[in-house]
Amino acid sequence: MNEETIKLLEKRRSLRSFSDAPIEKEVLDKMKRLTLRAPSAGNMNMFSIVEVTDPAIKKELSVLCDNQLMIAKAPGVWVFVADMERWYNWMKKGGSEERIGKPVRQPGIGDFHLCMQDAIITAHNAVIAAEALGMGSCYIGDVIENYEKMQKLLNLPSLAAPAAMIIFGYPKAEATAPMTLRPEPEYFFMENGYRVQTPEECLKMYEKHEDSYRARGVLPNNNTGTYADYYFNRKYSSEFMDEMNRSAEVFIRRWCEEEKK
Numbered sequence: 001m002n003e004e005t006i007k008l009l010e011k012r013r014s015l016r017s018f019s020d021a022p023i024e025k026e027v028l029d030k031m032k033r034l035t036l037r038a039p040s041a042g043n044m045n046m047f048s049i050v051e052v053t054d055p056a057i058k059k060e061l062s063v064l065c066d067n068q069l070m071i072a073k074a075p076g077v078w079v080f081v082a083d084m085e086r087w088y089n090w091m092k093k094g095g096s097e098e099r100i101g102k103p104v105r106q107p108g109i110g111d112f113h114l115c116m117q118d119a120i121i122t123a124h125n126a127v128i129a130a131e132a133l134g135m136g137s138c139y140i141g142d143v144i145e146n147y148e149k150m151q152k153l154l155n156l157p158s159l160a161a162p163a164a165m166i167i168f169g170y171p172k173a174e175a176t177a178p179m180t181l182r183p184e185p186e187y188f189f190m191e192n193g194y195r196v197q198t199p200e201e202c203l204k205m206y207e208k209h210e211d212s213y214r215a216r217g218v219l220p221n222n223n224t225g226t227y228a229d230y231y232f233n234r235k236y237s238s239e240f241m242d243e244m245n246r247s248a249e250v251f252i253r254r255w256c257e258e259e260k261k
């Protein structure tokens with residue numbers, strides 16, 4: 001048993017406030033190598049990582065990602081891209097069609113999904129690597145918003161779609177807030193097949209979350225609402241979720257439909 005790894009997984013938490021200390025080159029190089037040890041479908045590594053070092057681009061990203069200013073202040077900013085561009089061009093322009101004797105088809109939604117899996121799994125290796133190197137990190141889900149502007153800012157071709165983003169660096173101070181809660185494993189692990197859960201089960205599943213939100217006085221309807229009401233009101237029906245859905249539809253359509261030269 002590797003106790004250190006177990007401890008690392010138990011203690012990982014999102015970090016949103018970073019020390020000004022720069023990340024040393026050797027540490028960053030190590031993090032890159034560890035990141036790339038992630039498993040990858042067919043070992044084709046269908047992702048790229050845009051490493052944002054330009055403060056002006058970090059600032060712009062922070063605006064595009066729902067005005068999260070911590071992005072502009074983060075020492076490390078990596079955007080993980082689901083990348084079929086590299087392989088598609090290599091196969092198409094590198095002569096594979098002629099040598100193999102069949103056309104290179106337009107990438108489809110299955111390719112998209114596989115590239116996404118590669119990119120996101122790699123992103124999480126980066127999160128764990130950062131942790132092991134004494135840093136902390138936070139995912140930024142809003143990277144899939146504002147696709148047209150994001151695409152221009154990061155120079156993304158149609159077959160390189162935003163998949164995930166992490167910001168990382170050394171912690172400013174020792175974390176004091178309690179760890180975030182998780183429901184018990186029995187609610188997520190469904191033996192030998194899916195089991196639909198009733199609202200009553202969900203209430204039980206998220207009982208502790210609800211208690212802690214109630215204690216903070218943040219549930220809707222004068223604090224009488226459920227945790228589902230909170231999620232529905234603050235996230236699911238928010239403008240940023242509408243924008244995420246619009247933006248993701250644009251990049252998925254472009255991926256599948258755009259005629260390649």
Ligand SMILES: Cc1cc2nc3c(=O)[nH]c(=O)nc-3n(C[C@H](O)[C@H](O)[C@H](O)COP(=O)(O)O)c2cc1C
Pocket residue numbers: 012013014015016068138139140141142180
């Ligand atoms: C896909 C994804 C997107 C996320 N996006 C954001 C974000 O935009 N801003 C943010 O502050 N945290 C973001 N987070 C961090 C979550 O809020 C955090 O993981 C969750 O509250 C659990 O906290 P913990 O990571 O400290 O355990 C994101 C996490 C994931 C996995």
